[in-house]
Amino acid sequence: MTDILLETQGLKKYFNSPAGEVKAVDGVDLIIRQGQSFGLVGESGCGKSTLIRTILRLLEPTEGKVFFKGRDINSYRKNELLKLRKEMAMVFQDPHLSLNPRMTVFDTISRPLKIHGLARKKQELLVQIVELLHTMGMQAEHMVRFPHELSGGQKQRIGVARALAVEPDIIFLDEPTSALDVSVQTKILKLLEKARQERNLTFFFISHDINMIRVVADVMGVMYLGKIVEIGPKELLLSDPLHPYTQGLFQAVPEPDPDKIIQEVQLEGEVPSPINPPPGCNFNPRCPFVWDLCKEVEPMLKELEDERRVACHKY
Amino acid sequence: MNTAVNIENIEKEIKELKQKRTSQLFLTWLRFKRNRLSMVGLSFVLVIIFIAIFAPLLTPYDPYDTNPFRRLENPSREHLLGTDELGRDLLTRLLYGSRIALQVGILIVLFEGFIGITLGLLAGYLGRWVDEIIMRLVDILRSFPVIILAMAIAGIMGQGLYNVVIAIGLVGWTTYARMVRGKILSIKESEFVEAAFSIGESTPSVILRYILPNVLPTAVIMICIMMPTALIASATLSFLGVGVQPPLPCWGSIAAAGRDYITRAPWISTSAGFFIMFTVLGFNFIGDGLRDAFDPTSKRN
Amino acid sequence: MEEIILKIEDLKVAFDTEEGDVEALDGVELEVKKGTFHGLIGETGCGKSVTGKTVLRLLDNNARIKGGRIHYGNIDLLKLTEKQMEKQIRGNEIAMIFQDPGSSLNPLFTIKYQIEEAVSMYSNLPRNKWNQAILEALQRVKLPDAANLMHRYPHQLSGGMKQRVMIAMMLACQPQLLIADEPTTALDVSIQAQFIKVLRDLKENLNLTVLYITHDLAVISELCDYVSVMYAGRIAENLTTRDLFKNPQHPYTDKLVHSVLGVTTTLEALEEIPGSVPRLINPPAGCRFHPRCQEAIAICSKEAPPLQELAPNHTVACHRR
Numbered sequence: 057m058t059d060i061l062l063e064t065q066g067l068k069k070y071f072n073s074p075a076g077e078v079k080a081v082d083g084v085d086l087i088i089r090q091g092q093s094f095g096l097v098g099e100s101g102c103g104k105s106t107l108i109r110t111i112l113r114l115l116e117p118t119e120g121k122v123f124f125k126g127r128d129i130n131s132y133r134k135n136e137l138l139k140l141r142k143e144m145a146m147v148f149q150d151p152h153l154s155l156n157p158r159m160t161v162f163d164t165i166s167r168p169l170k171i172h173g174l175a176r177k178k179q180e181l182l183v184q185i186v187e188l189l190h191t192m193g194m195q196a197e198h199m200v201r202f203p204h205e206l207s208g209g210q211k212q213r214i215g216v217a218r219a220l221a222v223e224p225d226i227i228f229l230d231e232p233t234s235a236l237d238v239s240v241q242t243k244i245l246k247l248l249e250k251a252r253q254e255r256n257l258t259f260f261f262i263s264h265d266i267n268m269i270r271v272v273a274d275v276m277g278v279m280y281l282g283k284i285v286e287i288g289p290k291e292l293l294l295s296d297p298l299h300p301y302t303q304g305l306f307q308a309v310p311e312p313d314p315d316k317i318i319q320e321v322q323l324e325g326e327v328p329s330p331i332n333p334p335p336g337c338n339f340n341p342r343c344p345f346v347w348d349l350c351k352e353v354e355p356m357l358k359e360l361e362d363e364r365r366v367a368c369h370k371y
Numbered sequence: 372m373n374t375a376v377n378i379e380n381i382e383k384e385i386k387e388l389k390q391k392r393t394s395q396l397f398l399t400w401l402r403f404k405r406n407r408l409s410m411v412g413l414s415f416v417l418v419i420i421f422i423a424i425f426a427p428l429l430t431p432y433d434p435y436d437t438n439p440f441r442r443l444e445n446p447s448r449e450h451l452l453g454t455d456e457l458g459r460d461l462l463t464r465l466l467y468g469s470r471i472a473l474q475v476g477i478l479i480v481l482f483e484g485f486i487g488i489t490l491g492l493l494a495g496y497l498g499r500w501v502d503e504i505i506m507r508l509v510d511i512l513r514s515f516p517v518i519i520l521a522m523a524i525a526g527i528m529g530q531g532l533y534n535v536v537i538a539i540g541l542v543g544w545t546t547y548a549r550m551v552r553g554k555i556l557s558i559k560e561s562e563f564v565e566a567a568f569s570i571g572e573s574t575p576s577v578i579l580r581y582i583l584p585n586v587l588p589t590a591v592i593m594i595c596i597m598m599p600t601a602l603i604a605s606a607t608l609s610f611l612g613v614g615v616q617p618p619l620p621c622w623g624s625i626a627a628a629g630r631d632y633i634t635r636a637p638w639i640s641t642s643a644g645f646f647i648m649f650t651v652l653g654f655n656f657i658g659d660g661l662r663d664a665f666d667p668t669s670k671r672n
Numbered sequence: 673m674e675e676i677i678l679k680i681e682d683l684k685v686a687f688d689t690e691e692g693d694v695e696a697l698d699g700v701e702l703e704v705k706k707g708t709f710h711g712l713i714g715e716t717g718c719g720k721s722v723t724g725k726t727v728l729r730l731l732d733n734n735a736r737i738k739g740g741r742i743h744y745g746n747i748d749l750l751k752l753t754e755k756q757m758e759k760q761i762r763g764n765e766i767a768m769i770f771q772d773p774g775s776s777l778n779p780l781f782t783i784k785y786q787i788e789e790a791v792s793m794y795s796n797l798p799r800n801k802w803n804q805a806i807l808e809a810l811q812r813v814k815l816p817d818a819a820n821l822m823h824r825y826p827h828q829l830s831g832g833m834k835q836r837v838m839i840a841m842m843l844a845c846q847p848q849l850l851i852a853d854e855p856t857t858a859l860d861v862s863i864q865a866q867f868i869k870v871l872r873d874l875k876e877n878l879n880l881t882v883l884y885i886t887h888d889l890a891v892i893s894e895l896c897d898y899v900s901v902m903y904a905g906r907i908a909e910n911l912t913t914r915d916l917f918k919n920p921q922h923p924y925t926d927k928l929v930h931s932v933l934g935v936t937t938t939l940e941a942l943e944e945i946p947g948s949v950p951r952l953i954n955p956p957a958g959c960r961f962h963p964r965c966q967e968a969i970a971i972c973s974k975e976a977p978p979l980q981e982l983a984p985n986h987t988v989a990c991h992r993r
Binding site: 099100207208209210237238239240241242243245246249264265266267268270271272304305307308309310311312313323324326327 | 715716830832833860861862863864865866868887888889890891892893894917927928931932933934937938939942943944945948949
Binding site: 146148149157167171182196215218 | 584
């Protein structure tokens with residue numbers, strides 16, 4: 057068993073809105089181990105984006121703790137936060153929006169290097185940037201380009217290079233391929249995996265695309281309405297999902313193989329509003345196995361065998 | 372690995388590439404050039420600038436030389452547009468008027484642009500009560516008729532060229548502030564600003580490197596678009612007698628003076644009006660052309 | 673022999689842009705059989721949406737149809753005037769639904785009002801039957817509590833519900849052919865699954881014909897009988913859905929299918945297509961896929977391959993087949 061790199065305890069992030077308090081992240085307990093590739097799936101609005109931004113302290117948490125290498129991140133002072141920015145990096149969803157349109161590739165990648173003092177002279181910068189570009193399968197000539205002169209896939213590779221530049225311990229990837237075409241997605245995913253192995257990185261993917269997570273993750277989590285409902289090793293989760301939401305979600309994924317029998321969808325209805333989530337288990341209005349208990353008592357994330365955890369009264 | 376050699380090669384390569392690539396500005400110019408109307412506007416403005424610079428060479432007369440014996444003469448070979456009520460050559464005064472017009476126009480847009488962009492930046496970036504105060508001030512100023520407010524300010528501060536600039540600028544900055552604030556609000560929420568924070572950029576650096584460069588084109592376009600408004604406002608003030616004072620040759624006051632003789636010498640007011648229209652139209656076309664050229668995503672019809 | 677409801681022949685469309693003419697469609701050929709779901713797949717910018725819009729002549733102002741024929745039954749749609757399209761084709765013969773259902777509905781009117789309006793324009797139903805028809809249509813698409821729901825406004829519905837309202841509106845007008853342009857792309861997986869279920873149900877019970885435009889091969893697999901694969905403004909391959917996954921012939925189709933997550937479940941097995949999609953402002957000569965194709969030979973860079981029949985219901989545009 058490898059060391060715990062990141063742990064959240066009861067992490068909450070609420071937003072104020074005119075309609076009331078939005079419970080975007082509502083008590084998340086997670087453990088990410090060194091070298092893992094963790095994939096969190098959930099539908100839009102389940103709070104996965106808010107969760108990673110709260111962990112990164114791009115958003116201030118409402119409640120709860122985040123331990124990184126054993127130390128509570130929320131206790132970091134401002135100058136220490138800069139150190140955190142070197143240890144955790146992020147790759148954003150839409151490469152068309154996540155690069156400054158007025159900066160060349162050189163400027164974009166040199167910023168993190170300069171901020172964290174990893175390269176000062178122009179020569180050092182060049183060496184490192186060329187190396188990073190090569191890692192991402194790009195050439196030195198791309199340095200002088202502006203984002204609008206690159207294709208979507210190239211932009212995202214620059215986004216990854218920017219994240220790799222600071223030599224972080226963990227990279228958070230927010231739907232890194234969802235804005236890209238299928239034929240380009242593969243390239244990004246393969247480059248990411250290669251970089252992870254070469255640099256001994258830990259990955260934290262979030263996505264609505266179960267097929268993508270299935271390919272890249274070792275450990276998978278499922279999030280619903282601000283809470284983690286199930287978490288466990290990928291193979292076990294895929295072959296034997298325990299939580300009714302996980303089961304429904306997996307069945308809803310369109311099946312490309314025409315030989316497989318198409319299962320009937322079980323997930324009826326829609327995700328309730330996070331402003332006023334249902335009492336008890338917040339999945340109970342859509343759950344086919346609902347008991348009276350589910351409507352009153354919120355299930356805890358229970359530890360089962362094989363490193364699996366599930367938040368459901370059935371188990 | 373001999374990185375040293377590599378790096379030299381790369382540096383050379385990059386230099387070559389930089390020379391080869393057409394710069395952003397050049398591309399913008401190409402797009403601007405293709406728009407016929409904006410080229411017409413540019414030529415109008417160039418004509419006015421030419422006149423302003425070479426006015427003394429274009430006319431043998433002095434704009435201030437009065438001649439009580441040759442008042443309100445009809446256009447003739449000697450005086451192409453005739454003379455005004457004090458016997459000064461009208462064309463000369465109109466030609467020299469371009470100096471005043473451009474000077475006032477440029478000073479106004481720079482003055483109101485500076486205030487507006489600064490306050491817009493503050494309101495947009497800082498938000499909360501700063502935004503609240505600045506934007507309420509904008510609302511209040513914009514609820515007055517601009518000219519009346521400027522007249523009041525000019526009335527309090529007295530007449531004169533610089534007071535016209537201040538009077539119009541103190542009202543005109545609201546347009547810039549609104550525009551810049553709106554732009555900042557959208558940039559502030561954009562993913563690349565979030566990405567900048569995620570790599571450890573400080574707030575001043577984010578403003579300087581990420582937000583400002585993206586607001587700048589908007590500001591430049593704003594200034595060009597506001598130029599005609601400034602020209603008209605200053606001409607209006609002069610026409611109403613609270614602007615640039617005679618004997619300075621100013622199109623607005625020439626038009627106002629000609630009003631008294633509109634039946635006897637209609638060309639006085641109309642030719643002054645023509646000069647105003649010509650210049651305003653020129654700047655308007657340029658402004659529209661620039662907006663399209665800077666923003667290639669906007670659809671061309 | 674099944675009846676062919678829509679036949680597109682040698683369709684060419686160009687867009688007039690700043691940088692010059694973009695040949696968005698360059699000789700598109702496909703046939704849609706009555707009562708089937710026909711998928712049209714391809715990556716961003718391949719021209720699949722343009723094809724759909726050209727059928728209904730809903731293209732932007734800067735587009736020009738440069739040639740080709742679109743046979744609908746025995747009418748050539750490209751020969752009709754705008755007025756004839758409006759009166760005879762759009763809505764009552766061929767309907768279209770778009771990716772963003774929110775922008776297709778008017779926020780100021782109730783669902784019922786909007787469906788009524790569509791029915792009054794496109795259907796011959798007598799007025800006293802309208803209510804019944806609307807209610808039935810809403811129930812058909814499995815909208816819960818249809819009787820109450822039709823008095824609501826669009827903003828009171830979720831994205832998935834709005835998309836179903838669009839389908840219901842279309843059903844109430846009873847067109848012969850529906851063109852669906854990425855209708856589920858903006859929806860969540862579970863909502864998409866519900867939507868697909870509704871469509872599948874309609875296919876079985878109403879013998880609906882649909883031209884389904886998407887980039888998602890998995891959705892194609894769940895819904896469609898036939899597929900046309902587009903690449904850079906041309907058809908690469910027309911084939912059955914089964915052949916798409918089991919017997920793809922065009923190198924692009926083959927790579928595309930194997931780069932889809934879900935068909936392939938390990939990272940190592942995922943196929944990579946080198947290079948990127950060409951820009952249509954200056955497309956490669958010959959076969960437009962040849963710079964990325966591992967099987968390319970000399971002729972590929974010189975001549976564009978014509979679509980040739982390999983087997984019934986299977987045509988491919990490749991010099992190597």
